[in-house]
Amino acid sequence: MLKADNLHYVYTSGLIKTVKKTAVCGVDLEFFPGETVAVVGESGCGKSTLAKMLVQQLAPVSGEVFFNGTKLTGMSWKNLRKFMGKIQLIPQNPDDVVDPRWTVEKSVAEPFVICGGFSREEISANVDALFAEVGLSAEHKTRYPHELSGGELQRIVIARALALKPELLVCDEATSMLDVSVQAFIVTMLKEIQIKRGLSLVFITHDLEAAKAVSDRVLVMYEGEIVEEGTNVFDRPLHPYTRALLDAARYMSLEVLVPEEIGELPYGFSGCSYYRLCRERTDACKKPQKLQDVSGRLVRCWKSK
Amino acid sequence: MSDVLLKVSDVSVTIPTEQGTVHAVDNATFSINKHEVFSLIGESGSGKSILGQAIMRLLPLNAMFSGKVELGGMEISALSEKEMQKVRGKIVSSIAQNPYLAMNPGIRVGTQVAEPMQAHLGMSKEDAKSRTCQALKYFDITPPEVREREYPFQYSGGMLQRAMVAMGTAANPELIIADEPTKGVDVLKKRNIAAIFQKVASKGCAFLLITHDVGFARAMSDRIAVNYCGQIIEIAEKEPFFKEPLHPYSQALLDAVPERGMHPIPGPSPSMIEVPEGCRFHPRCPNKADRCLKNPPVVEINGRCVRCWMYA
Numbered sequence A: 001m002l003k004a005d006n007l008h009y010v011y012t013s014g015l016i017k018t019v020k021k022t023a024v025c026g027v028d029l030e031f032f033p034g035e036t037v038a039v040v041g042e043s044g045c046g047k048s049t050l051a052k053m054l055v056q057q058l059a060p061v062s063g064e065v066f067f068n069g070t071k072l073t074g075m076s077w078k079n080l081r082k083f084m085g086k087i088q089l090i091p092q093n094p095d096d097v098v099d100p101r102w103t104v105e106k107s108v109a110e111p112f113v114i115c116g117g118f119s120r121e122e123i124s125a126n127v128d129a130l131f132a133e134v135g136l137s138a139e140h141k142t143r144y145p146h147e148l149s150g151g152e153l154q155r156i157v158i159a160r161a162l163a164l165k166p167e168l169l170v171c172d173e174a175t176s177m178l179d180v181s182v183q184a185f186i187v188t189m190l191k192e193i194q195i196k197r198g199l200s201l202v203f204i205t206h207d208l209e210a211a212k213a214v215s216d217r218v219l220v221m222y223e224g225e226i227v228e229e230g231t232n233v234f235d236r237p238l239h240p241y242t243r244a245l246l247d248a249a250r251y252m253s254l255e256v257l258v259p260e261e262i263g264e265l266p267y268g269f270s271g272c273s274y275y276r277l278c279r280e281r282t283d284a285c286k287k288p289q290k291l292q293d294v295s296g297r298l299v300r301c302w303k304s305k
Numbered sequence B: 001m002s003d004v005l006l007k008v009s010d011v012s013v014t015i016p017t018e019q020g021t022v023h024a025v026d027n028a029t030f031s032i033n034k035h036e037v038f039s040l041i042g043e044s045g046s047g048k049s050i051l052g053q054a055i056m057r058l059l060p061l062n063a064m065f066s067g068k069v070e071l072g073g074m075e076i077s078a079l080s081e082k083e084m085q086k087v088r089g090k091i092v093s094s095i096a097q098n099p100y101l102a103m104n105p106g107i108r109v110g111t112q113v114a115e116p117m118q119a120h121l122g123m124s125k126e127d128a129k130s131r132t133c134q135a136l137k138y139f140d141i142t143p144p145e146v147r148e149r150e151y152p153f154q155y156s157g158g159m160l161q162r163a164m165v166a167m168g169t170a171a172n173p174e175l176i177i178a179d180e181p182t183k184g185v186d187v188l189k190k191r192n193i194a195a196i197f198q199k200v201a202s203k204g205c206a207f208l209l210i211t212h213d214v215g216f217a218r219a220m221s222d223r224i225a226v227n228y229c230g231q232i233i234e235i236a237e238k239e240p241f242f243k244e245p246l247h248p249y250s251q252a253l254l255d256a257v258p259e260r261g262m263h264p265i266p267g268p269s270p271s272m273i274e275v276p277e278g279c280r281f282h283p284r285c286p287n288k289a290d291r292c293l294k295n296p297p298v299v300e301i302n303g304r305c306v307r308c309w310m311y312a
């Protein structure tokens, strides 16, 4: 249903001395109706940037995004609007969407107002239902964002994203401020909607256990690239990076085993992006690595074959 | 006991709202020893952050506070705001839940991280700057010389979180109140945070760790407290707690972790305005009986505290 081709994003910052930072580099992906995909990878690897490009909050430097065959990238704001209800992002930072000067009730009602065609009674009934859906009650409605706990505010953002019955929901760390029980409650609720309406769910998360528990398919990102993709990734990781990530999670309380890091790579190094830290590197890894199909799994490492 | 660092006695916080009074913290009583890592876990919205803010005296302006907070024998809840300013940052430091709110968007990250070192350790600007770079490097925010000059919006979520931790631990305080220090931080970097917390703790600093990350709490803490609907319902040493949680809420909470299949606790979260009578967990408790409609006592068993009739 949602398809992305060769997405790239580069941040440029600094007024006098411009610094360029490639955040996403050649990502191809496709999401299907009714499936749950987890996107994992270390901090700064470009997950949020990718998510923002998928929902058209950022225009990619190059590459295209299609929704049910329609090309979204480069579309005018006016035409894009009717798709925006269908693809929703729950951003990592709640303050990106809730206005601090508005009561949270107003923030949740906003999508209905923007979309138009709802009477005041309908909006208020819908808002009440959404509050109940995410486990909040009337006592939270008239508050301002700073008057809610971290987890309550996060649920406001979830409620808002569900307002227009999206077909694809991208959750960027959407449950990171919730206790495990409320987290389970939210996931169960989303899964029910998925069964009812065929909603596609994308969870961007650092909680690998949760990713494993909820997802049908996993994408592993490293330095802006997808390095591994497939089912049962956590049971049988093939890429050295995925293995390192899982080891780190498993032995939380133990000393970290960081491989010996080699110094700066030569300028213009085009080999494997994980070369610097990989424990299994050889000279062959200095060549560019492509995603290879290893019995249904995609892995960006020649050794996995 | 001389090695008690923080003593919280009968602290209650209520906040008036349009819909009624929020009973955010109800008679919280506990103490934290020097060197100790004390974790507070529990329900979202149950008053954990507010309790941390009450200790720091950073409550919302309309909140009503009662009770007593002592730090190293000094009653900090009775200090004037001016005296408290000195204590804050030097003795207690906080790492807030939302880095986007806690960091000033218009000031370079490096300047913000260096601020407590200059203000409380009296460091020169240059010294503070080089220490800042070291700290950023330690938390994997590289290259530090470049990152130091960037603004918060240029950071990814997890990076900003780590910059907050760097800021909180910079001035070697005696107590650090860390509210969700690992939110949005990946597993590899979580271990850096764990390692630096352990290092800081071994120098004699105590931690009040507020977290939803049960695995992190388990790896880090000496003792665990569980909060539900404004009350601390269990306090125990880590090992016995994870082996056998006593309070039915603690049991249900630990059962909801992803490893065990993500089963939410049945029933809605309680209202914080019209709190359930008697035991606040009774509407959702599988073991409830008639007596549970009366306030349960805090029972002490083998050095553990639990607020439940089953153990009375």
Ligand SMILES: Nc1ncnc2c1ncn2[C@@H]1O[C@H](COP(=O)(O)OP(=O)(O)OP(=O)(O)O)[C@@H](O)[C@H]1O
Residues within 6 Å of the ligand: A011, A012, A013, A021, A022, A023, A042, A043, A044, A045, A046, A047, A048, A049, A050, A092, B153, B154, B155, B156, B157, B158, B159, B184
């Ligand atoms: N506005 C910006 N200007 C400059 N650089 C940016 C900006 N936003 C993000 N970056 C950089 O882009 C890279 C990827 O950021 P992104 O937010 O996508 O990471 P992420 O995978 O979501 O990480 P996290 O798990 O920490 O949220 C990071 O190195 C970050 O510093």
Ligand SMILES: Nc1ncnc2c1ncn2[C@@H]1O[C@H](COP(=O)(O)OP(=O)(O)OP(=O)(O)O)[C@@H](O)[C@H]1O
Residues within 6 Å of the ligand: A146, A147, A148, A149, A150, A151, A152, A177, A178, A179, B015, B016, B017, B022, B024, B043, B044, B045, B046, B047, B048, B049, B050, B051, B060, B097, B272
């Ligand atoms: N300024 C405020 N005005 C009114 N109510 C408030 C205010 N701040 C917090 N509350 C309420 O107080 C209660 C406790 O909030 P607190 O932030 O301490 O929760 P928490 O345990 O930290 O939750 P989370 O894990 O979601 O961060 C919540 O029910 C919240 O809605």
Ligand code: SF4
Residues within 6 Å of the ligand: A239, A240, A241, A272, A273, A274, A275, A278, A279, A280, A281, A282, A284, A285, A289, A300, A301, A302, A303
């Ligand atoms: S491609 Fe080579 S360097 Fe990269 S991860 Fe695989 S083995 Fe390591």
Ligand SMILES: [Mg+2]
Residues within 6 Å of the ligand: A047, A048, A049, A092, A172, B156, B157, B158
């Ligand atoms: Mg992110």
Ligand SMILES: [Mg+2]
Residues within 6 Å of the ligand: A149, A150, A151, B048, B049, B050, B097, B179
């Ligand atoms: Mg909180």
